[in-house]
Amino acid sequence: MTVKELIDSGKFEVVNVGAATDTKITDVFCCDLLSIAMSRGIEGAAWVTVMGNINTLAVLSLTDMSCIVLAEGTNLDQAAKAKAIEQKITVLRTDEPEFKAGLYIHGKLG
Template sequence: MKITEIVEMLNLKVCSGAQGLENEVNGGYASDLLSDVMGNAQTGNIWITLQTHKNIMAVASLKDLSAVVLVKGLEPDADTVAHSNEERIPILSTNSDAFTIIGQLYELLKER
């Protein structure tokens, strides 16, 4: 499933990294600990977090993640946006909490 499909189906806001909206998603990972994501997220995962600082893009790039979803209406910092655009890894935002968006993503991805 492509990021564009997920954005449309879940009504997510694209904050940055629009060049990566065609990235394929093969699963997801939810954590707010960068070290946890570095150790356990898989290439092609979509990452759900409440972290907004530029280090999330360093981790997303290192792990070759498809996108980052910020919960609770959070928005990325300006330097995070710049890094997202450079890496072509979208940062998306939802007003939902992590529990809700994770369940919705799970339902979408299990059907594929």
């Protein structure tokens, strides 16, 4: 599944579409501690987290994960949203818990 296909599934609210929507989602990664995400983040993974600050975007781009999915009703703060638009990073959100959001994406990976 590509990032675009995840967007088109309609399951998640789109915070920012981003540019690399043809990127293939390789896995699902759930984590809220940025140092752990930094060292364990999986290239190409959809990252499900409740951390919606500017550092989340930095970790995503440094680890080459494919997109951010904010769970539990969280959203990007204002600075992070501006940065996501500037850096063309795909960010989605949902009211569902991390596990359910991650499970949904995992089920679509095939």
